[in-house]
Amino acid sequence: MNDRTLVCSDVTMRFGGLVALDAFSLEVRPGEVVGLLGPNGSGKTTFFNVVTGLYKPASGAIRFGDQDLFRKAPSEINHAGIARSFQRCRLMLELSVFDNLLVGAHNRLPNGLFRTLFGRKAALRSIAAFMGAARDLCARFNPHIADRLFEPAGSFNMIDRRRIELCRALLGEPRLLLLDEPSAGMTHDETFRLMDDVTGFQRESPELSIVLIEHEMQVIERVSQRCVVLNFGKKICEGSYRTVVADPQVRKAYLGEDA
Ligand SMILES: Nc1ncnc2c1ncn2[C@@H]1O[C@H](COP(=O)(O)OP(=O)(O)OP(=O)(O)O)[C@@H](O)[C@H]1O
Numbered sequence: 001m002n003d004r005t006l007v008c009s010d011v012t013m014r015f016g017g018l019v020a021l022d023a024f025s026l027e028v029r030p031g032e033v034v035g036l037l038g039p040n041g042s043g044k045t046t047f048f049n050v051v052t053g054l055y056k057p058a059s060g061a062i063r064f065g066d067q068d069l070f071r072k073a074p075s076e077i078n079h080a081g082i083a084r085s086f087q088r089c090r091l092m093l094e095l096s097v098f099d100n101l102l103v104g105a106h107n108r109l110p111n112g113l114f115r116t117l118f119g120r121k122a123a124l125r126s127i128a129a130f131m132g133a134a135r136d137l138c139a140r141f142n143p144h145i146a147d148r149l150f151e152p153a154g155s156f157n158m159i160d161r162r163r164i165e166l167c168r169a170l171l172g173e174p175r176l177l178l179l180d181e182p183s184a185g186m187t188h189d190e191t192f193r194l195m196d197d198v199t200g201f202q203r204e205s206p207e208l209s210i211v212l213i214e215h216e217m218q219v220i221e222r223v224s225q226r227c228v229v230l231n232f233g234k235k236i237c238e239g240s241y242r243t244v245v246a247d248p249q250v251r252k253a254y255l256g257e258d259a
Contacts, residue, residue, distance in 0.1 A: 004065040004081055004175040005029050006051070006209070011060030013043075013050050013233075020046040021057065022233040026211075028176065033202070033210045035224035037244065039253055043233040044213045045087065048178045052084050053077045064176065083174035085165050087181045093154030097145060097164055100153050101134045102127075104168035130171075137167050140204075141197050159190040163197065170201070179212045183219060191216055195223050217245070229253070 006028040013021040020043045028034050036044050049055040051062060053074035062070045067080050091100050131149075139146035141163040145156070153164055162182060169177060179198070183191035202208050214220050220227060220241060227244045229237040231253040237244045244250050 003030065004207070004209070006082075006176055006211075007061075007063045008047075008051065009061045011047075011050060011057050011062065013046055013055055013057045020233050021050065023060070024230070024233065024235055026228055026235070028209050028211055030175065030207045030209055031202075032226065033199075033212060033224045035220040035227040035241070036211055036213045036230070037220065037227055037250075038230035042230040042253075044230055045180055046233075047230070048084055048180055048211075048213070051077070051178065052082060078172065078174075081173075081175035082178065083169035083172055083176070084178035085162075085169055085180055085182065087184050089158075089161050089165065089185070091153040091161055091164060091168075094152055096150045097138070097153050097156070098131065098134060098149045100164060101138075101168050101171060102130070105130060105171055134167070134171060137171055138164070140201060141167060158186050159194055162186065162194055166194075166198065166201075175207060175209065177208060177210045179210060179214075181213050181215065183214060183216045188216070188218075191219055192222075195219055199223055 006026070008024065008026045010023040010025055011021050012019065012023055024043070024047065026034070026047075036047065038044050046055060050057050051069070053069070053072055053076070056071050060070065062068070064080050064082060069077050069080060069082075092103070135146045135149060138149065142160060145160055145163060145167075153161060156164065182194055186194065198210070202210065212220065212224060224241060227239065227241050228235060229244050229247070229250050231249075236249045236253060237247045
């Protein structure tokens with residue numbers, strides 16, 4: 001089955017007595033960009049952590065196409081075609097861009113003692129192929145990064161570091177990309193440029209679906225086809241950007257206005 005629709009049903013995640021996700025359901029179809037909104041502490045990042053296997057939910061169901069991903073290990077979920085970015089930069093700044101990309105691909109390249117000792121030629125071939133793919137992907141985001149593949153990630157500015165993180169996530173050819181607040185630490189203009197890169201990439205890979213957590217509402221308005229709003233772990237609204245920003249419950253959650 002090729003369809004890679006993410007279907008999360010009634011997912012509940014607790015931390016002791018705190019219910020961070022409360023029977024939360026969300027469906028993301030191939031090629032969709034869904035904005036995940038909500039005030040601070042409403043459960044957005046927890047949802048990403050649950051989908052990617054970092055947190056084990058108490059109950060619910062998570063399917064991606066025909067695969068059951070509920071409570072699966074992060075590596076299995078990544079293999080199934082789900083990749084993510086983090087709110088804070090997770091690059092190893094003293095390592096080169098290439099090494100950072102390589103770390104993200106370690107489970108796709110030959111590894112293990114036997115292969116290292118006896119499969120050196122094959123290993124070198126796959127690293128060379130990986131280098132070509134990494135260079136091509138970086139060039140799609142910014143040719144400047146592709147030209148400086150062996151320079152430390154720390155020598156790049158913030159927007160390029162974000163691009164490198166995106167390349168690391170995209171090199172595994174995921175079908176679903178979870179973006180956790182790409183605007184964090186960037187200017188308004190940089191955020192827009194980065195999101196233009198992402199949407200440009202998606203135009204060439206139309207099956208890729210994206211869930212975007214973002215506080216910059218203009219970004220959400222510009223890129224998402226559908227929005228879902230969380231408050232205290234519960235879904236309080238779903239629909240187009242226009243629908244959710246006009247919704248009384250959403251306005252109350254964000255602005256404290258009367259519903
Ligand atoms: N590992 C954890 N242990 C205990 N509580 C946690 C943990 N992770 C998240 N929480 C709690 O779960 C709730 C939801 O947090 P979460 O980080 O998902 O919110 P968020 O909507 O992503 O917020 P923000 O927009 O500020 O990033 C919060 O009350 C938070 O303190």
